[in-house]
Amino acid sequence: MTNPALMRKMTRYTAWADDVMLNNAAKLPAPELTALRDTLFGSITGTFDHVLLIGEIFRDHLEGRSNTHTTRHRAEERAFNIVARELRAMNDYYVALADKWAAEDNGKALNETIRFTFVGGGDGSMTREEILLHLVNHATYHRGFVSTLLYPFRLDGQANDLTVFLRDVWPGLVRTDPSLTQ
Template identity: 55%
Template sequence: MVTYSAAYRMVHYMAWANHVTLQNAAQLSEEELHASRDTLFKTIAGTFDHILVIQEIFLAHLQGTKHNFTGRSRTTPLPFNDVAHRLRELDQHYIELAAHWSQDDLEEIIPFEFVNGGTGTMSREDILLHLANHSTYHRGFISTLMYPYHINSAASDLSVFLRDIWPIVKTINTPRQRYQAIIDQ
């Protein structure tokens, strides 16, 4: 029997839950997605863009490259459809990375600089778990922002993923096919 690390499962969960929440949000109009709110990232679309920015920042850390971000969000968030497309591509990329990393790779410590100053270190596994946790936190906030619109929202809970999606996904051989199964469910 193949054993999967928690980080490996959580990257798949993150991709699936991001996809579900993006689909839920896609039911809203552009006006509703970009309606200004008294929140940290100002809009539903802006909050999704923040999730994307953090995933882009940590990808640069994992690759040992520089990124161009000076904060945790863009001055002007990308349009929702661009964010949705890029976030799905990046989620697929994280699934592919996790599939190729051994336990030793996951335990490797990655040094980086925080966008607000200072240095940090995290293992690859901790970075993946951070990204999954970070996305979950903000998807919950997005769900709260969407609640007044009374749309037909699909659940994106970890327990639903583990019951309905993971048993299928873990039997598939390639990362690309696993990601396709995630978005097809």
């Protein structure tokens, strides 16, 4: 059973929460953002770039294109400002997709199954809704990890919790566009 309103809410939450964490991280000096750390993706920027790369992979799947990525991380570290700009654009892309699919035949477009090959090999199939949920969950996991990496710097950063979004952001979005709840 699909829930178009939930997909619209969760893609907006992801875009907002990623923006919060990108703004929090941007308070650090640039060298700290790319400093090598004992982490799977090498740095704070590398972790954000991994989230972006997974979004790129699933965008290719959803658009029926062959995936050009062969791993879940890039070979070379990219600049934080480039990753931040591209991640924000990717989030806008998924917000627009959720809106489009929610409007198509009362959300039935979210039920369409997408078949693909995983980067690590093997066949995959997920509905559009499952892909969106995966991306939301995946980004949340990595934002938590970035929070751990930022903690030693004692930054005065904004919280990115779903509860904060639901309290402070979502009501304003719904006032502006009541159709978000449909």
